[in-house]
Amino acid sequence: MHKTTLHNVFRPSLDPHVELALGLTARPGSTAVLAGAGLSVGAGVPAAWEIQRDLLTMSAEAAGQPTGNVFEDWKSRFGADATYDAVLSAAGPTPSARKAILRPYFEPTPDERENGIKVPSAAHMALARLMRDGWVRVIVTLNFDTLIETALRTLEIEPTVISTVADVKGMEPLHMQNQLVWHLHGDYTNPEMLNTPDELREYDPAVAERLTELFDQYGLLIVGWSGTWDPALRTVLEASPSRHYPTYWLDRSQLSEHAAKLASNRHATAVTASADDWLPALAESCTAIRDRQRDPLTTLAAVAAAKRDFSAKRVPISTHDLLINEGERLRGLPQYDTNTYSPRNVTQWDRELADEHELWMSLVATLAYWGDDNTDLWWTNALEYFGSLPSHDTASSATRTWLATPAVLALYVGGVAATARHRWSLVTALLNTPIVDEPNSKDPLPVASLWGPTAVFPFDGNTWASREMYHLIRTPLADVLGLGEAVTQKSWEQFIYLHAITQQHRLVRKLKTRTHREFPYLMVDNNPQMGDRIVADARRSFDTETISGEALVRELTTSGIFGPHKRDRDLPLEGQREMDIAQFSSAQKVVDDTIHEQIHAVELQRMNIGYGRRYPFYP
Known part of the structure; x- marks a missing residue:
């Protein structure tokens, strides 16, 4: 098999x-x-037909013949086509004679040598x-x-x-x-x-x-x-x-x-x-593979090598090989053993397990940020691969979901990196096109619609999955890839905001989806020192500053993905189905209202139980 x-x-x-x-x-x-x-x-070495034409022209000139169409003149005289070998044989009947005739065509003059000919x-x-x-x-x-x-x-x-x-x-x-x-x-x-x-x-x-x-x-x-x-x-x-x-x-x-x-x-x-x-591209690829074999790469070195290849417009072949091997290594971890009933306690995510996925996330982030349509396939295919891993028939839903962890991590770290780079076509593809079967119903669903942060960090009464996901992928993005904290935060917010809008659009269109009932990890207050700001202030901050809903729409419009002036070039969703600017704005309003209600509920709960206001903010 x-x-x-x-x-x-x-x-x-x-x-x-x-x-x-x-x-x-x-x-x-x-x-x-x-x-x-x-x-x-x-x-600059002449091809056979150029030498052939030159010899025919010189022969015609020496014989006082016209030089307008030397090939036809030869054929009319000898009844055969003026092939390279036939012309050379006629011009130089012996090997030594042919050698003397050909020498000027292959040895450079001083001027030719100076000009690289x-x-x-x-x-x-x-x-x-x-x-x-x-x-x-x-x-x-x-x-x-x-x-x-x-x-x-x-x-x-x-x-x-x-x-x-x-x-x-x-x-x-x-x-x-x-x-x-x-x-x-x-x-x-x-x-x-x-x-x-x-x-x-x-x-x-x-x-x-x-x-x-x-x-x-x-x-x-x-x-x-x-x-x-x-x-x-x-x-x-x-x-x-x-x-x-x-x-x-x-x-x-x-x-x-x-x-x-x-x-x-x-x-x-x-x-x-x-x-x-x-x-030269072949030679560069061989050199890259050799260097990879000589120097086993740390995460930082692997990302640096990929960046060098991209900056030199080379295919990062060593990154490709490392990505494949790293994916296969993750697949072989005991935590992803698909033949056991419960591969791990799915409510635990420890530092050791995070380290196991660091190289995987860093490679995906690098390819999503610096790559192109060809290199995107190297890792986006992995979303379907890991999202479709078989499991034991008696495995729990949580276990089946856990097996998709590498796919979920690639979705979020790749999506945020692509957002930071404004690679909007890749972002929309990530939110809509990697399709897997829902483990229970077997309905085909986009990975982004099937699993969110709770796939990796199941709710246990204390875990805020969205916040845990942000902190998990922050290091590969802010530190290893080098985006920095501010860009990473903004790009994270924009990506999960687009994710929520995409989900809402699917619900309105009655497309199959699985809603993620979780509070997204968003900055709703730009100044943590102003902890007593009322909810209205937080809402105003949300609308105009941090989530930047309006600014995001401006960015997408400017990018040409969609806009009022290009209603036929819209944000692609579900294959041939599309979301135009009006539909986007409608879904955006619902998402904004939902998040505002969640913020308000959290605020009221905190006031009742006396908690501070740090929970909905970045620490």
Whole structure:
């Protein structure tokens, strides 16, 4: 039976370069690179068609022929298309002649070197980093330039370079190679280049045998190869008997017909992107994973690492891995043992248990504040995962609710962090879209409608659940994430205020919900020294200052989520159902009145029993 884990839940959201980075760092050296002309485009090295056009133009000029459409002129003269290999073969009938013709296309002039042309590009340097760090040990290139070797030497790495059949016959076994650059068709410094159709139709048996071994035993990262002009290479790749590791095919445009067929045959992941963008991102991800493995992260270090990745516009892959592992660790705690009747005394929440969840809450807070739609999926899926954990048939309702604790903590710490960042689309998604089945009725409900702070802090006559929840998530938000006390308080109030309005809207629309009968932890008096202020003063403070109901509406309107001028772009609720500004205001009035009544009741009770006025205020 298939077991659902956080690894399964989060898997679909990974970008291809993140997936490959995980594979490279888990199995160093198990993937080889096959580089085509697309690798060197960013370095200013001309593509085959550019060399082809230049040679045709020079040939036409030398023969006194018109140069308007050199490709059509060639076809009319010779009855065949002016392919790169055919043109080069005609221009240079011998390997030495072709070498002399090609040299200016690959070696930079002083001006070109100064302007960064025909020198290693970001893509070349990224491959050099992958090889230096041991993630990749074999690079097979079809290019005649030597930019890969130059990039490696820039990093003080002297690679093993082979470029002839004799080199291949004398090379050590592939598994013994460490930093191998194999010029499969030769390089421009060696006369034994393979260019023409005859030369590319079939490889020497020793070369074909070694390629077959490579394609059989290694995963592949194919970069910028069209697959069109290399029939011998296509034949060997098609005949590869097995695929032990995955294949990734990177090209800046849609794969050609030949490439698409080969990619399908190897079940490759096709990636449409620039090599100069994608390969550095791959190298950065590998570095992040390596650093994570070398330095087990404390909570503060984990958050700092994620912030560095976000500030550098990198995918925080180490944070992703840590989040998954932390979720699985929480799932394995004895307190969440779903096979027992009562996993814990659900009325207790001690310091040790809070510490167990500190890293989880801090990672969620960081991703909610700094993340985007892609990284949001890493943790919002966990709300449904933890909210749907199975329990023993005889388990009590309190026990079943307790099992959702990591989901409830993620909801509140993530919701408050997203509110602080004004990520209103994420806030509304948290309040409405993570759906789980109600443990008893099995009705599908949003997590936010099903569980509130009492899921974590059940009422026992003394516990104010909302206040306990605030103090539990305050440290990850104010201290670890660095929001500070004032921003954390304001964002907490805004989030639970929106939460209450969402709940009220569901009730009005007769949508299924479970109301949270609990007094929200809100600042209703801006000055604790004025403990004798009457309820009316507290109400005025509530309306205009602290909860900032009107200010919140202004913020939401400004953000474009909804507003009087955009009635069709409203706050999304319940899939396609929406709440417009009028409905929001109506629900807001009910919530305000309810909270005012609760405040008034507390005030009257305190006056009767002589309590001070500290209870409804922040300490």
